[in-house]
Amino acid sequence: MKKLLLGMMGLLVFTMIGCGGNTTAFSFDASRNITVYTRDTTSGTRDAFFTGIDFSDAITSNGVLVANYVEVDGNGSMITSVKNDIYGIGYISLASLETSGLKGLVFDGVAATEANVLNGTYTLKRPFNYMTRAHWSGMERERQIVEAFVAFMTTIEGIATIQNKAGIISVEANTPSWDDIKSLYPVCLEDNSDVTIYFGGSTSVESVAKALSQEFSQKCGNFIAEHNHTGSGDAYKRTQGSEADGGNKLHIGFASRDFKSSESGDEGTSGFICFDAVVLVVNQANTAIDSITKSEAKKVYSGDKTLWSSLNP
Amino acid sequence: MMSLVGVMVLALIMGFIINRGVGLLTWDLLIGDYHPTTYNLSLPTTESLGGFARPNDLDESAFFSQMWGLGLMDDVDFEGKAVVRVIYVDAQSPLQMMRDKNNLERVVGLFPGLALEKVIFSDLTIGLSRTKAENFIILFDTHEGINDLLAVSSGNGIRGAIITTGLLIGFALMIALPIGIFSAVYLHEFAPKNNAFIHTMRKMIDTLSGVPSIVYGLMGAAVFIPFTSRISKAEGGNLFSGALTLAVMVLPIIISATIDALRAVPDDYRKASLALGANHTQTTFRIVIKSAVPGIMSAVLLSVGRMIGESAALIYAVGTAIKDHIILTEKSASLAVFIWSVMAGEVPNFELACSVAIIIMMVVLFINVLIKLVARRFALLP
Amino acid sequence: MIVKIEPEANRRTQKSKRFIWMKHSDSFMKGLLMVPTLMSASFVIFIVGFISRKGIAPFLPSVYGSERVNAFSFLSGTTWFVPPNVYGILFIVINTLYIVALSTLISVPLSVASALFVTRILPKKLQGVFKSIIELLAAIPSVIYGVFGLGIIAKSVVRLAELFHAQTAGGISTLTTIIVLAIMIYPTITMMSVAAISAVDPALEHHSLALGATKVQTMTKVTLASAKPGIFTGIILGVGRALGEATAVSMVAGNAGSGPSLMLFSTTRTLTSTMLLGLKETSGMDYDIRFSVGLVLIGVIFVSNFILAHFKKKVGRFS
Structure with a gap:
């Protein structure tokens, strides 16, 4: 019984140490090394980031990066990691900056805001694109629904939903409303509850795509939307490429980057949805910098600058 | 004193999970739609x-x-x-x-x-x-x-994941139990003793239990998905390919637990039955297995415990799409994969993951109590 | 079995017929039961075979032509992935073995001490409670251990590193990985040790005590010595689990690109974290190479099992 009590007390102390660790922050020491965080090589965010800082060698290779970089799997682990490391630097999607608890850096003198992306001054951005199937044999109803879906993405209703999921795009004066154009898509008046449409591709586009399909299913005969987002590379591969007819086939795929020359699908099967911005982030406790230039960002990732104090504030 | 460190760490983990997850644990969560x-x-x-x-x-x-x-x-x-x-x-x-x-x-x-x-x-x-x-x-x-x-309306219920888990476990047991029990019966009751071939077979089954689950997943993706796609209208991961993968995974557990149960049946039973004129087959199936049933029950429960917490294998063999209406020939997420899915998304959700973890732990606790009860009956039998 | 009483006239022929049937049914059953046994046993070959087939593909000129990976540099390389085809796995194997060895070293004394405490000191009633807790721990999905490692252990490691004036990547390090693994295999080894120690004949201990040995002496020299083989089985299982653990490890390892990283506070990469990281595409070299890594992992597990089993025999012999 005594031991049990002792154990309880020990537990209490241990827990308190643990909790103490959460609240006490260390003061930032600029003479320390920068810890560089990166996404893995299949990530579209990584592609957009390294393209944006003119370091395209690093898109598919870890070999050119600074030694001791940390590779993380996903936007979420990137946020958690940089939050844990006051000497860390990483890059995330602008959509998640507000809730991340991290400090977003001003890039080349321009703050990462939606307005600056739309007016073209913030350059660390990437497009969200879609690609549909080119061959629809035996999938006539699916083809019509996807066609209607693509049209829906450019209506006021569609754009509003994209905006609500932090996609960056604006409504223009000539943007139609779905009510105006839905008569062109008679398939949406039928009952489509036995039709499954397969969505997939980039994980970054997932929240936008899910919100769109969820709303559009209501507007188009309650078709079933199945999402399986595995990476930008699969957008072409699973609609028109090598997996277009297997178990992984998609009716419409999304990419969070431009399609490569090797991925150019048939005429008229792909298009632009909206922009997303990538933003460089550091820990809130970081007092060394609030902004960074393109060339400095490259030097940090290539290992030419390894100390926080070597960066110009 | 050292064991106290162990207990403390355990308590810390439990506390961590319960602290984070208990807030979401409601009836709506259990029966609600995810979408x-x-x-x-x-x-x-x-x-x-x-x-x-x-x-x-x-x-x-x-x-x-x-x-x-x-x-x-x-x-x-x-x-x-x-x-x-x-x-x-x-x-x-x-x-x-x-x-x-x-x-x-x-x-x-x-x-x-x-x-x-x-x-x-x-x-x-x-x-x-x-x-x-x-x-x-x-x-x-x-x-x-x-x-x-x-x-x-608010979604994120886990009813679909619960049903998926139940179906997966049910099908996997339907496949693994006969194979596992018959293998154990053969190895313990029929196989010649001190035979090099039999010895090798036992070694191979033991080795199977050391294979990490991620490797089972690779196998499921490479073998069972193409197989099930051929015999049904499934395209890609489905519940059957997952159940087959799980079945192979729990085979060694079922075999070794059943052998233990058979070993515990007193030899007198066999001798008495044989002496009364029953042959080997009759003795085995009417006497020995009957007395080993409680032991086999606990083998079943053990494997259910293993399957309910399995994620790595199922990620490859079934897929990670979370469903509300389960179709057997399509992808679907079990409880453990559900945790993985909500953690792997762009915005990971620790709280929901911890709530589901609490549910899994409660099921395992329930199974443990069941095993204890079964074992008690087992002890009373002979 | 109950033999029915037959009319006297038929009894003789019936009996001989039945005798023949019974004799045949036995060999028939034997053959029938052999099928599932062979099936169960062949699954291992099945698994290794299929993974080999995919895992060897990256090295074959017939599949990947000039892009193929050189098998020798794959096995001896110290850098993971420089496009298009440099994949070195040696440092990952070293990291993996290093991490697993250290976590086992931490976990074994803790587990054995806990097992002794539970079986020999704790009252019977509490034993059941303790065992249930341990079994529960073994059932927690590994992703939760990953979250725990990232949320609590990594933070403590940062503080520890500060004491040594070292810098960690927010606690993502070799040490964190070791601690997370040590916690994960603790239930496995403890459960097996409890079983092994419970099976030790109490008479042995009574004799030792009667001969004047103290309780501590008895525990270490008699109880543990006779439970050694069982404890070793637990260690083998624990090492297997540590080697194969993927989800939690990939969350706290940091996935360094080159190595080996033997420093406790630096980031690292293990076989399983390599297999899991970025597994999104489903064809091409970057996907197939994961099967090669899986093949190496299977090899490492078999070899370590073999070595440990050898040790186990030795230990058993000299106790």
């Missing part, structure tokens, strides 16, 4: 706008539109994401007369509990939930007609 229901509404004609009074019992932090008689509040959903929650709609509010956009005859009033996603007013001004409740109310108070309104 929210969407309400797409519009208001063709607007009458009786304005003049609504804020009810006295409305929450302090809520915002109220006097023009529409609508109360909104900033809230978070199961995933911890910010939403704008409808918390009050006046009985006389025109919002009570909203129509389903796909069937304008149908009146579907806005009701409290829904999360308001977006509103497009009749002059095409857009209101979004991203901009928080206060801005929504400002827009409502300055506009008189609604073209398109989107609201969703």
Whole structure:
């Protein structure tokens, strides 16, 4: 019984140490090394980031990066990691900056805001694109629904939903409303509850795509939307490429980057949805910098600058 | 003293999980759909706008539109994401007369509990939930007609994951139990002793238990998915390929536990039966197995425990799509894969993951108690 | 079995018929039961075979032509992935073995001490409670251990590193991985040790005590010595689990691109974290190479099992 009590007390102390660790922050020491965080090589965010800082060698290779970089799997682990490391630097999607608890850096003198992306001054951005199937044999109803879906993405209703999921795009004066154009898509008046449409591709586009399909299913005969987002590379591969007819086939795929020359699908099967911005982030406790230039960002990732104090504030 | 360190770490982990997950643990979570229901509404004609009074019992932090008689509040959903929650709609509010956009005859009033996603007013001004409740109310108070309104009911229930887990375990046991029990019976009752071939077979089965689950997953993806796609209309991962993978995974558990159970059957039973003129087959199936049933039961429970917590293998062999309506030939997520899925998304959800972990732990606890009860009966039998 | 009483006239022929049937049914059953046994046993070959087939593909000129990976540099390389085809796995194997060895070293004394405490000191009633807790721990999905490692252990490691004036990547390090694994295999080894110690004949201990040995002496020299083989089985299982653990490890390892990283506070990469990281595409070299890593992992597990089993025999012999 005594031991049990002792154990309880020990537990209490241990827990308190643990909790103490959460609240006490260390003061930032600029003479320390920068810890560089990166996404893995299949990530579209990584592609957009390294393209944006003119370091395209690093898109598919870890070999050119600074030694001791940390590779993380996903936007979420990137946020958690940089939050844990006051000497860390990483890059995330602008959509998640507000809730991340991290400090977003001003890039080349321009703050990462939606307005600056739309007016073209913030350059660390990437497009969200879609690609549909080119061959629809035996999938006539699916083809019509996807066609209607693509049209829906450019209506006021569609754009509003994209905006609500932090996609960056604006409504223009000539943007139609779905009510105006839905008569062109008679398939949406039928009952489509036995039709499954397969969505997939980039994980970054997932929240936008899910919100769109969820709303559009209501507007188009309650078709079933199945999402399986595995990476930008699969957008072409699973609609028109090598997996277009297997178990992984998609009716419409999304990419969070431009399609490569090797991925150019048939005429008229792909298009632009909206922009997303990538933003460089550091820990809130970081007092060394609030902004960074393109060339400095490259030097940090290539290992030419390894100390926080070597960066110009 | 050292063991206390162990116990402390254990308690710490338990505390960590329970602390984070218990908040979400409700009945709605267990039986609810994962995917929210969407309400797409519009208001063709607007009458009786304005003049609504804020009810006295409305929450302090809520915002109220006097023009529409609508109360909104900033809230978070199961995933911890910010939403704008409808918390009050006046009985006389025109919002009570909203129509389903796909069937304008149908009146579907806005009701409290829904999360308001977006509103497009009749002059095409857009209101979004991203901009928080206060801005929504400002827009409502300055506009008189609604073209398109989107609201969703809260989703994130795990009913689909529970059913998937049950189906997977059921099918896997249907496959693994006969193979496993018959193998054990052969190895313990029929096989010649001190035979090199039999010895090798036992070694191979033992080795199977050391294979990490991620490797089982690779096998499921490389073998069982093509196999099941050929014999059914499945395309890609499905429940059958998952069940087959799990079945192979728990085979060594079932075999070794059954052998233990057979070993515990006193030899006198066999001798008595043989002496009474029964042959080897009859002895085995009518006497030995019957006495070993409680032991085999605990083998079943052990393997259920292993399967319910399995994620790495199923990620490859079934897929990670979370479903509400389970179709056997399509992908679906079990409870453990559900945890993986909500953690692997762009915005990981620790709380929901921990809640599901608590459910898994409770099931395992329940199974443990069952094993104990079975074992007690087992001890009384001979 | 109850033999029915037959009319006297038929009894003789019936009996001989039955005798023949019974004799045949036995060999028939034997053959029938052999089928599932062979099936169960062949699954291992099945698994290794299929993974080999995919895992060897990256090295074959017939599949990947000039892009193929050089098998020798794959096995001896110290850098993971420089496009298009440099994949070195040696440092990952070293990291993996290093991490697993250290976590086992931490976990074994803790587990054995806990097992002794539970079986020999704790009252009977509490034993059941303790065992249930341990079994529960073994059932927690590994992703939760990953979250725990990232949320609590990594933070403590940062503080520890500060004491040594070292810098960690927010606690993502070799040490964190070791601690997370040590916690994860603790239930496995403890459960097996409890079983092994419970099976020790109490008479042995009574004799030792009667001969004047103290309680501590008896525990270490008699009880543990005779439970050694069982404890070793637990260690083998624990090492197997540590080697094969993927989800939690990939969350706290940091996935360094080159190595080996033997420093406790630096980031690292293990075989399983390599297999899991970025597994999104479903064809091409970057996907197939994961099967090669899986093949190496199977090899490492078999070899370590073999070595440990050898040790176990030795230990058993000299106790």
